[in-house]
Amino acid sequence: MSRPIATIVGSQGFIGAALLRNLTAAGWDCRAPSRDMRWPVREQELGHVFYCAGLTGDYLQRAADTVEAHVSLLVRVLESTTWESLVYLSSTRLYDGLGAELIAQENTLLPVSPQVPRHLFDLTKLTGESLCHVLGKGRARVARLASVYNSPDDANGFLPSVLHQVAQAPVGASVVTDSSPHASRDYIHLPDVLRALVDIAVRGTHTVYNVATGENLRNDELGQLVRRLAGRELVFRSQQPVAAPAVIDIDRLERDFSWRPARVTSVIAPWLTDMAHTQ
Structure with a gap:
């Protein structure tokens, strides 16, 4: 029986490196493309792609790199023809402007403004999410992560x-x-995140999932x-x-995968x- 294949884009980062270790230990056939990888890929089988590339704290100082990581590189990966599923790592920081009186669900309308500098992060992540919906053809899914520790x-x-x-x-x-x-903040433990990402890739049925604790x-x-x-x-x-901040709704993960985060x-x-x- 062949091993499942995983391609981890951004395997040098905090979550990507942990995911690479976790899947390798679980017996997956893991590929960790280098930064100079030529995309799109049309020959090599990519299997389940985990798109972990991104910038957080330094996104304003590195605006061009932020667009490249959250949007441009993603387009080239999505245009590859040999992947089974793709999970794009987004963020529950998109809900920051909602206020505590609201419950942040995956389909909640989000307040963003190009005039607000910090919304560069939100706008590029949302563009990446939209590209997954448009170019993913039903195979790409979004994981909005809470604060991972x-x-x-x-x-x-x-x-x-x-x-x-x-x-x-x-x-x-x-x-x-x-x-x-x-x-x-809603803080989510790294082992729970790794389990959720695999569940979303292999068994996910929705296009967007909140990966959080709900507290x-x-x-x-x-x-x-x-x-x-x-x-x-x-x-x-x-x-x-x-x-x-708003409380993040995790009902979708609970229903689909019996989600019980620590x-x-x-x-x-x-x-x-x-x-x-x-x-």
Whole structure:
């Protein structure tokens, strides 16, 4: 029996590299094309394509690279003729302008404006999503990811970087962050993300899936956990009020794949408890 084939575009990144390791260990035949790969590909079998290429924090400083990663390269990959499915990694940050009174569903209309600089990210991601719908011919799907974290040892993103600082600080010390205590996010654990991406690729029936926990964690709640379990004080430089984000609806993943993601507090509580016994 032949092994399933996966092609991971952006395999050098945080999620792409983890997906490559995970699928290889599971027995998949994995291809990790280099940055100078010539697309479109019309001869080599690509199998299930996971499109993990993208920019996050530096997208405004690298606007041209953002368009290339989120849109232009995607077009060339979609124009390849030898892929079975494609999963395009998008973001639940697209829902940031909705407000806490709304539930963010996959078909919710999204507020974007070309005059708002930070919406460059939203507009390019939405263009990529639209290309999947138009050029994908029913084989391309979109995974809108919440804030993905792995562990304090893999400090990608706000939450793991804060936990890494807490782990490095002595018990009783203060850890200072530039964020506001009022800010909040839906945090999704990397192993859950990897499982969801494979399910979407192999068994997905919808064109867009929210990959999240459906719960937001406020920074001040995180601070209370750090104080109670790790014995450190989390100090927020900014006291600026921050509008609460919408709650992300995950009913589609629950129905299609019996989705039961780990709650962020359940995942990080043992880490914080261990930190209380280290100096």
